[in-house]
Amino acid sequence: MKQIGLKIKQKWKFFSIFITCYLPHLLSTAQSSTPILRIGIMADMQYADKTDHGSRFYHNSLMKVDTAVDFFNRNKVDFSMILGDLVDEGPKDLPLLLEHLSPLKKPKYCLLGNHDYVNVSNPDLLHNTLGMPYKYYAFTKGKWRFVFLNTNALSEYATTAHSAERSEWISLVDSLKASGRKNTEPWNGGVDHKQLLWLQNELAQARKDKKHVIVLTHHPLLPENGYETLNNRQVLALLYKFPEVKLVLSGHNHKGNFVQENNIPFVTMEGMIETPVSNAYGLLELYPKEIKIKGQGRLSSRVFKF
Numbered sequence: 349m350k351q352i353g354l355k356i357k358q359k360w361k362f363f364s365i366f367i368t369c370y371l372p373h374l375l376s377t378a379q380s381s382t383p384i385l386r387i388g389i390m391a392d393m394q395y396a397d398k399t400d401h402g403s404r405f406y407h408n409s410l411m412k413v414d415t416a417v418d419f420f421n422r423n424k425v426d427f428s429m430i431l432g433d434l435v436d437e438g439p440k441d442l443p444l445l446l447e448h449l450s451p452l453k454k455p456k457y458c459l460l461g462n463h464d465y466v467n468v469s470n471p472d473l474l475h476n477t478l479g480m481p482y483k484y485y486a487f488t489k490g491k492w493r494f495v496f497l498n499t500n501a502l503s504e505y506a507t508t509a510h511s512a513e514r515s516e517w518i519s520l521v522d523s524l525k526a527s528g529r530k531n532t533e534p535w536n537g538g539v540d541h542k543q544l545l546w547l548q549n550e551l552a553q554a555r556k557d558k559k560h561v562i563v564l565t566h567h568p569l570l571p572e573n574g575y576e577t578l579n580n581r582q583v584l585a586l587l588y589k590f591p592e593v594k595l596v597l598s599g600h601n602h603k604g605n606f607v608q609e610n611n612i613p614f615v616t617m618e619g620m621i622e623t624p625v626s627n628a629y630g631l632l633e634l635y636p637k638e639i640k641i642k643g644q645g646r647l648s649s650r651v652f653k654f
Contacts, residue, residue, distance in 0.1 A: 383633035383640070385489055388420035388428035388452075389647075390629040391566075391599030392619030394463055395445045396436035405624045406436055412620050413448045416629035419644065420452060423631060426489065427454045431599035431617060432461025432566035438468055439477055446478075457487075459496055461566040461599065462535045465505045472508075484543055486550050492634060493559040493592075495550050499567040499577045502538035513540055520578055530574045536567055538578030544586065551590040560634075561593045568598040568605065570614040575601040587612065594654050595639055597632070604628075604648060611654070613639075618646040 395409040420428055430449075435441045442464075449456060458478040468474050475483045484498040500506040502517040517538065524532050539547075554561045567577040569584055577583060587593050588610045595613055602619030618628040627645035643649040 383635055385492060385632075385634040386423060386425050387632040387634070388416065388423075388425040388629070389431070389597070389617065389632045389641075390416050390428075390620055391431035391617040392433040392461065392602055392621050393430075393445065394433050394436040394619070394621040396441050397444075398437070400624075403623065404436075404621050406621070408624060409621055410445070410448050412627045412629075413445065415627055416620075416644075417449060417451050419629065420454075420631075425454055425631065428452055428456040429494075429564060429597075429632070430456060430458045431564060431597065432459040433463040433599060433619075433621075434458070434461070434478070436463050436466070436621075438464065438466035439474070440467070442477060457494070457496065459564060459566050459599075460498065460500055460506075462500060462503070462505060462537060465500065465503075471506045484546070488557075488559060491559055493550070493554045493557075493561045494564065495547065495561060496564045497539055497547065497583070498543060499539055499565045500537040501540040501543055502578060503536070504534060506537060516540060517578075524578060529572075531572070531576050531578060531580075533574065536575070536578055539583055544582060547583070548586055551586070551592065554592050555590060559592065561590065563587065563593060563596045565596065565598045567600045568614065568616045569596055570609060571605060571607045573601070573605070575616075584609075595652065604646070606648070606650065613650070613652045615641065615650065618643075618648065622646070 393409040393413055396406040398406055400406060434445055458480055460474060465471055465474060484496055486493060486495045502513060502520055507514040507517060520538055521532050551561065568575055569577055569580045593612055598616050601616050602622045604618035605616035607614050620628045628647045630641055630643040630647040633640040633642065637653060639652045641650045
């Protein structure tokens with residue numbers, strides 16, 4: 349009987365050691381396989397009721413949006429983010445596109461792109477058509493702060509004649525041309541001074557609140573290949589001061605791109621409008637120590653650890 353009791357004690361001792369040493373590791377591994385947040389992402393659908401041109405298949409974007417919406421719903425995303433250029437020729441085609449987005453079961457958060465401003469009489473109110481709280485904004489989900497910048501603020505297409513923003517844009521473009529920059533094309537835009545101050549306050553508050561930050565833009569900040577935000581270097585100088593920034597996600601350049609600088613990954617999403625059939629959308633999954641982009645179709649999959 350003593351030997352049986354001894355064996356039982358030894359087994360319980362082994363079991364208690366297993367519980368103490370190994371079970372927390374197994375639990376943490378299981379937990380790390382489940383994202384804290386799962387987010388649907390897409391950009392540059394550029395729907396328009398017009399004839400296809402080159403590699404842009406305008407009508408097909410509705411079918412592609414339907415596919416993405418169904419995928420997001422089936423994967424039970426917490427919300428979706430759309431990074432601008434929903435339409436190709438401004439608000440006239442927006443109602444039909446929004447109708448195709450309406451089956452989303454969870455909220456969507458949008459940015460405006462340069463094509464969204466085509467033939468807009470009052471650019472200051474365009475954000476209302478997409479249910480955006482303002483032209484730039486931010487919100488928090490758990491430990492994550494999402495900062496949506498308006499990279500159209502300094503441009504000809506998004507400003508009115510004789511406004512302070514138009515004057516700031518003219519001065520900026522003149523300076524860029526004088527220094528030989530190649531991003532002064534009319535479809536590019538910049539971030540105004542007031543918004544830069546707002547961004548600095550947002551990042552400082554995120555640091556105080558111990559939040560991770562993801563910055564969303566339509567025009568990329570990097571690389572510098574002619575598609576980047578006009579005053580990208582001003583924005584970058586600010587972001588580099590805050591290691592809380594874990595990702596910058598953008599649209600605009602339909603080919604997509606990626607570069608990492610100062611430990612920040614800068615991802616340009618492939619545009620949905622390109623190609624007749626192949627789609628471009630995916631999931632952004634946030635974990636305690638890493639970020640995953642799970643691309644569908646042309647959208648590149650990536651993993652970033654921090």
